[in-house]
Amino acid sequence: MNGPLSRDPIAQAREEWVSHGWEAQADAMAAITAVLRSAAIFLQRAEGILKPHGLSFARFEVLALLGFSSRGSLPMSHASRLLQVHATSLTNSVDRLEAKDLVRRVAHPSDGRTRLLEITSAGRTLLEQARADLNEQLFSDSKLSAEDSRQLFEILARLRRSSGDFL
Amino acid sequence: MNGPLSRDPIAQAREEWVSHGWEAQADAMAAITAVLRSAAIFLQRAEGILKPHGLSFARFEVLALLGFSSRGSLPMSHASRLLQVHATSLTNSVDRLEAKDLVRRVAHPSDGRTRLLEITSAGRTLLEQARADLNEQLFSDSKLSAEDSRQLFEILARLRRSSGDFL
């Protein structure tokens, strides 16, 4: 999108924070801004890898979740909780997945409110190809050392836990 | 949006990765997914804090950048590079900021292509209030220990550097 800068813009912002007297918040500001920026980087790379498959990362996550579930189906409410996105975001993703016959909405046998999501065989096929690509092109070459990956996960797990993501 | 889960869904996905034979990629997958999820958490909190001020986080960042610049003005292309967003995203943010008289687009004195962004005095006032709130409510209580903040920033700085964010 834009070439590399000569200085880290977040480090620069951190200095401004310090020089304006907000030193106590400078480290947290820098860390949080870095998380946001890093997420944008990963997301862009993932989207680039998935685009040839006609998938977005959000839709890939839905497929992957269904692929792991034992029956290959689960209620939308359940999926939305596991993926930690708003129900409306899931509705949006499922609309697009269903239009491509990668998933199906089926009626719940006993609860009329609930719709079960079911991955189709075309969905499974595409999932395997997309996952292979992500594993090769993103998760194998993530620019993170093994040690950094583990530390990053642990720090963020503490954060997510104290933010109410899980118990 | 949804209550806490009984298990960390990312840890769960990591186990699936391992049990399906993608152990080599499991840690990176978990770390990257955690970054994406954490970014969503921070972004939501920031938006909640800024909403009463009529600002989004993206627009806050534009205001903050202009507030730091010595003259309070700089070219859009420069701002877009520093904020590391696409030029079109900045156009969008500036349209909304300008509609509220928080910034102005002014002609560049010598280059007819370039538009200078200039923060207004109303923009400065709002920026100070919004920043005070973010400092108090987000950056002071970020659920990250001081040590975690520093480590997180450093790990992500390595990542961003090797991803071409800066030299």
Place this chain on the structure above:
DNA sequence: CTTCAAACCTTGGATGTCCAAGTATATTGT
């Protein structure tokens, strides 16, 4: 000086995310 490529910005379109509201179905409490 004329032409053509590069740089800057905007417009239009596709996606994704959230919130507020609305519809339908289930469950609870009296």
Place this chain on the structure above:
DNA sequence: ACAATATACTTGGACATCCAAGGTTTGAAG
């Protein structure tokens, strides 16, 4: 039973982000 409440999903609207394409202005090359 019936009314009130809760849960599940969808719809419509506000924003954000990107890409592809188009208009304007510069600047460089011939």
